[in-house]
Amino acid sequence: MAATRVGIIGAGWIVKVHLGVLSGFDDVEVVGIASRNPDSAGPLAEAAGARVYPDYRSMLDAAELDAVFVCLPPYAACEPALAVVDRGIALFAEKPLGVDEDQPARIAKSIHDKGVVSCVGYQWRYLEVVDRARELLEGRPPQLVVGSWLGETPGAKWWIRKDQSGGQILEQATHIFDLARYLAGEMEPTAAAGRRVPRPAYPESDILDVTETAVRFASGAIGSFSTTSLLAGPHRVGLDIVSDGLGLTLEILEPRLVVRLGKETTTIAPPSQFETPYQLQNRAFIDAVQGKPNRIRSSYDDALLTHHVTLAASRLANEAASS
Numbered sequence: 001m002a003a004t005r006v007g008i009i010g011a012g013w014i015v016k017v018h019l020g021v022l023s024g025f026d027d028v029e030v031v032g033i034a035s036r037n038p039d040s041a042g043p044l045a046e047a048a049g050a051r052v053y054p055d056y057r058s059m060l061d062a063a064e065l066d067a068v069f070v071c072l073p074p075y076a077a078c079e080p081a082l083a084v085v086d087r088g089i090a091l092f093a094e095k096p097l098g099v100d101e102d103q104p105a106r107i108a109k110s111i112h113d114k115g116v117v118s119c120v121g122y123q124w125r126y127l128e129v130v131d132r133a134r135e136l137l138e139g140r141p142p143q144l145v146v147g148s149w150l151g152e153t154p155g156a157k158w159w160i161r162k163d164q165s166g167g168q169i170l171e172q173a174t175h176i177f178d179l180a181r182y183l184a185g186e187m188e189p190t191a192a193a194g195r196r197v198p199r200p201a202y203p204e205s206d207i208l209d210v211t212e213t214a215v216r217f218a219s220g221a222i223g224s225f226s227t228t229s230l231l232a233g234p235h236r237v238g239l240d241i242v243s244d245g246l247g248l249t250l251e252i253l254e255p256r257l258v259v260r261l262g263k264e265t266t267t268i269a270p271p272s273q274f275e276t277p278y279q280l281q282n283r284a285f286i287d288a289v290q291g292k293p294n295r296i297r298s299s300y301d302d303a304l305l306t307h308h309v310t311l312a313a314s315r316l317a318n319e320a321a322s323s
Contacts, residue, residue: 003029004286007063009056009080010071011040012156014094014121018069019048021278028286034059056080065089067117067289073156074171075164078103085110090117090289092282093300096174097307099166104304111300119285119296120303122178126280128270129257133183133241133248136259140243142184145215145223149173150235153202160205162318167207169314170307173227175252177313178298178306179239180225183250186218187309194317197230208321213313225313 006028008015015033022028034053035041045052053059060068060083067090070081078098084091085107097104097120111118124130149172158164165171181187194208213225238251247260257268284295 001027001290003027004066004289005064006030007032007034007059007065007068008050008071009034009059009068009084010094011035011037011044012071012073015044015069015071017275017278018071018282019044021275021282022286023048024279025283025286027290031065032059032063056083060084060087060089067092067286070094073158073164074099074166075158078107082107082110085114085116085118088114088116090285091300092119092121092285093303094121095178095303095306096166096170096310097300097303099163099170101308101311104300104307108300108304117285117288117294117296118300119281119288120298120300121281122175122182122298122303122306123277123281124175124179124252125182125297126277126284127252127255128272129250129255129268130179130182132257132268133250136246136248136261137183137241137243140246141219142217142221142241142243144240144242145180145184145217145221146240147173147176147180147223147225148236148238149176149225149227150231151229151237152231152233153205153229157204160202160207162206165207166311167314167318168227168229169208169211169213169225169317170310172229173225174306174310176225176237176239177310178303179250179252180215180223181306181309182297183239183241184217184219184221184223186305187215187223188218189309189313189316190214190216192313192316192320194321196321199230208317211313211317213317215309215313 030048034056069092192213194211197209249258
């Protein structure tokens with residue numbers, strides 16, 4: 001079988017992660033990296049043996065591609081993603097899908113019309129501790145879900161601008177909302193609160209620095225999500241899930257699952273490198289592109305449901321903060 005030819009749009013840190021994973025697949029060839037920043041794209045392309053293109057259109061015109069990874073900030077991701085799909089090329093899109101609902105909906109429609117393979121970067125669905133949590137919850141439906149992303153403000157300038165990132169819920173805590181959907185089912189935000197904190201180090205910021213969101217799941221379970229970016233580093237990122245007789249604490253950044261079943265407490269902490277969920281995710285995507293059984297855990301359609309939830313939560317929190 002000929003190698004799957006991959007193009008990448010973007011040159012940020014996540015591109016380096018994907019390149020490191022893809023370089024370990026002997027049936028994949030990264031042939032192009034499209035970026036307006038040649039200083040960043042050049043070293044990445046050289047390491048991959050790929051060509052640098054000044055923009056995504058020139059890469060799509062010149063390179064024969066089987067799949068494209070769109071790794072851009074939320075405000076810039078939709079137009080390239082739609083161009084990829086409209087050409088009938090398989091799409092890997094990083095989360096979140098955008099900063100609004102309209103453009104991702106157009107992309108989803110084009111994916112259906114063109115029949116292309118799609119995958120979205122919710123890599124934590126592939127963690128072994130997440131698999132174990134799903135197994136433990138079979139027959140014990142969740143009744144309470146408490147999510148947290150208590151951490152720092154990333155360094156990218158666009159991250160602190162609501163029109164460019166959408167804010168912490170949409171851009172970062174989306175991972176926790178997504179895992180809650182994956183483990184406990186569909187949900188709807190019912191109320192939210194938010195607060196901006198004056199920070200001299202971030203005078204241009206207009207996003208909420210603290211939020212609290214209440215949700216109700218389709219099953220009848222209830223939950224809440226707390227977020228902040230006020231800290232100097234990650235403090236707590238994960239989920240607590242309670243069902244009848246079972247309590248789970250799922251920690252994500254250093255994967256660990258604490259299981260309280262009856263009076264017994266067990267901690268599951270499998271050896272897992274940072275790249276492991278990316279390897280499993282990207283392998284599933286490449287296999288599907290190659291026509292092998294589809295093991296993708298987050299298609300564009302599925303990710304769109306998470307996107308709707310985080311947009312609704314962000315909207316409620318911003319409305320509460322401005323009232």
